[in-house]
Amino acid sequence: MIKATTKEERTTHRKGNGVTVRKVLVLILIISLVWFILDFLVINFYNGQEDDYNINLPLDERAFSSRGNNSIPLGKNNGNMPLGKNNGARIVPDKDVKPKLARLLNKRNQQNNTKTGNLTNVESEKDRAAGIPEEENPKGFHFVRYYDKPTKPRNESGPGERGFPYKTRKEEQKLVDQQWNNNYFNEYVSDLISVERSLTDIRPSACKDLKISNVLPKTSVIICFCEESWSTLLRSVHSVMSRSPPELLEEIILIDDFSQREHLKEPLDKYMAQFPIVKVVHLKERHGLVRARIVGVGMSKASVLTFLDSHIECSVGWLEPLLQRIKEDKRNVVCPIIDAIDSTTLRYGQTSNTMVGSFTWSFTFTWYNFNADQVARLPSVTSPIKSPTMAGGLFSIDKDYFKELGMYDEGFEVWGAENLELSFKIWMCGGQLEILPCSRVGHIFRKRQPYSFPDNDNVKTFHHNTLRLVEVWVDEPYKTAFFDHVPDMYGVDPGDVSERKAIRQMLQCKSFQWFLDNVCPWKELPVFTYRAKGTVWIYIYIYRQNKFHLFWLLDF
Ligand code: UDP
Numbered sequence: 189m190i191k192a193t194t195k196e197e198r199t200t201h202r203k204g205n206g207v208t209v210r211k212v213l214v215l216i217l218i219i220s221l222v223w224f225i226l227d228f229l230v231i232n233f234y235n236g237q238e239d240d241y242n243i244n245l246p247l248d249e250r251a252f253s254s255r256g257n258n259s260i261p262l263g264k265n266n267g268n269m270p271l272g273k274n275n276g277a278r279i280v281p282d283k284d285v286k287p288k289l290a291r292l293l294n295k296r297n298q299q300n301n302t303k304t305g306n307l308t309n310v311e312s313e314k315d316r317a318a319g320i321p322e323e324e325n326p327k328g329f330h331f332v333r334y335y336d337k338p339t340k341p342r343n344e345s346g347p348g349e350r351g352f353p354y355k356t357r358k359e360e361q362k363l364v365d366q367q368w369n370n371n372y373f374n375e376y377v378s379d380l381i382s383v384e385r386s387l388t389d390i391r392p393s394a395c396k397d398l399k400i401s402n403v404l405p406k407t408s409v410i411i412c413f414c415e416e417s418w419s420t421l422l423r424s425v426h427s428v429m430s431r432s433p434p435e436l437l438e439e440i441i442l443i444d445d446f447s448q449r450e451h452l453k454e455p456l457d458k459y460m461a462q463f464p465i466v467k468v469v470h471l472k473e474r475h476g477l478v479r480a481r482i483v484g485v486g487m488s489k490a491s492v493l494t495f496l497d498s499h500i501e502c503s504v505g506w507l508e509p510l511l512q513r514i515k516e517d518k519r520n521v522v523c524p525i526i527d528a529i530d531s532t533t534l535r536y537g538q539t540s541n542t543m544v545g546s547f548t549w550s551f552t553f554t555w556y557n558f559n560a561d562q563v564a565r566l567p568s569v570t571s572p573i574k575s576p577t578m579a580g581g582l583f584s585i586d587k588d589y590f591k592e593l594g595m596y597d598e599g600f601e602v603w604g605a606e607n608l609e610l611s612f613k614i615w616m617c618g619g620q621l622e623i624l625p626c627s628r629v630g631h632i633f634r635k636r637q638p639y640s641f642p643d644n645d646n647v648k649t650f651h652h653n654t655l656r657l658v659e660v661w662v663d664e665p666y667k668t669a670f671f672d673h674v675p676d677m678y679g680v681d682p683g684d685v686s687e688r689k690a691i692r693q694m695l696q697c698k699s700f701q702w703f704l705d706n707v708c709p710w711k712e713l714p715v716f717t718y719r720a721k722g723t724v725w726i727y728i729y730i731y732r733q734n735k736f737h738l739f740w741l742l743d744f
């Protein structure tokens with residue numbers, strides 16, 4: 189039962205409460221104001237200029253620029269990778285992070301002023317060459333071979349031969365459009381071009397002097413594919429078969445990642461049955477790139493693994509330089525230069541010889557073009573170039589070493605981040621990653637991918653993978669930089685990464701700071717780009733009839 193009170197009682201009661209409430213409110217007001225002023229000062233002190241990421245791009249365009257689409261202006265962050273929209277979540281960086289970052293930034297600037305463009309302070313070429321056994325040097329060497337043997341004679345005047353573009357006529361455009369969405373490149377034109385077309389040799393001419401040991405390890409080539417076009421897949425396989433010295437090629441393992449297109453089922457099995465060196469595996473459920481590759485590793489026989497995408501073309505002389513570097517040191521992980529096959533005309537185009545892999549502070553892959561100083565420091569045009577990261581699609585690695593490094597994080601879904609995980613891991617755990625200008629493989633870069641993603645959300649998948657990578661391999665303050673750039677990921681659970689962390693600990697890998705200082709000292713450190721975001725309490729007191737009224741909340 190509600191107790192009745194007199195008017196006086198109620199007034200006295202309110203008066204008493206009013207005084208206490210007023211004290212509490214004033215206290216909260218003071219605390220909030222102090223907090224807000226401090227917060228404002230800190231943010232303004234550390235806040236750099238806006239970066240050039242465009243978070244307003246539509247999802248499709250944002251999501252897939254492809255790892256390493258090098259049709260973008262060189263040396264600039266491509267930035268059209270998934271970034272996530274700021275959902276207003278408040279980011280609270282680790283207390284020590286910002287001052288630490290400022291110190292690092294100063295230190296780095298000082299260093300850069302004195303030694304601009306120093307590539308790495310890892311072993312010199314000479315030290316590396318000394319790793320070649322005496323008895324094989326120089327007697328057991330040969331010049332890199334020009335090996336190119338198609339199964340049938342080529343028609344040198346056919347469409348796309350010598351890597352030339354095929355330009356469609358107006359009346360063909362409808363056919364082009366009809367097939368475009370099958371793979372987001374010009375499938376119609378690809379189907380017109382021979383699967384064994386010739387390519388112009390675009391290697392630097394000094395590559396012909398490259399010395400290769402007579403005894404090299406064999407490689408298993410692993411190509412995973414999902415909904416790939418018939419002609420691009422066949423051209424990939426044929427280019428491996430026709431341009432690899434046979435004694436170096438153990439097998440080509442094709443892993444079909446649960447594709448639904450009819451030609452990738454029986455017709456593919458029948459076609460490949462002609463070539464005993466090719467093995468086709470059809471996965472019974474979708475694995476995603478990483479787990480599909482791991483299936484391939486499990487089947488492989490050779491001591492070196494070579495991963496390739498399913499829409500590539502190996503150029504003449506591509507394989508020997510890769511195997512040579514691995515023979516010299518099994519901790520060398522090596523990539524060919526990825527030439528760009530135009531997605532519309534299928535033209536095989538040359539890519540810069542002095543470009544390495546880098547990454548943005550949202551931990552997406554980018555290319556970095558060496559400046560003149562850096563180029564001048566390269567020993568020669570044919571020398572391996574140390575690259576902080578790899579694009580991910582095409583590389584060779586010693587199988588035991590790959591396993592030692594824990595291969596890939598099997599928690600990675602479908603596509604993305606595995607290339608940075610492997611790159612960081614290689615450098616931080618005692619290996620090195622190189623790009624070899626004398627080994628060249630063309631790749632069709634495209635704007636988006638033809639296969640499905642979990643929850644139909646390619647951005648979310650990419651972010652999930654990246655979060656796992658950052659959780660394990662990136663240390664503070666750079667971890668905070670990631671959350672700063674991709675605020676959507678703040679507070680998101682990466683899943684269990686304990687096994688991945690155990691690998692890092694077991695191998696006693698170096699810190700992420702070591703990686704930055706030693707492998708990419710030229711890289712700009714992150715700037716915190718967020719503005720004040722959150723809630724401001726504005727208190728408006730109205731003194732009326734012996735009472736304080738009203739406070740007001742503003743969210744922005
Ligand atoms: N891939 C796969 N399963 C997947 C996603 C990709 O087997 O779930 C294959 C794909 O067919 C291609 C390679 O992995 O051969 C790399 O993917 P993609 O070419 O789409 O990546 P990008 O070159 O754009 O980075």
Ligand code: MN
Binds near residue numbers: 499
């Ligand atoms: Mn690809």
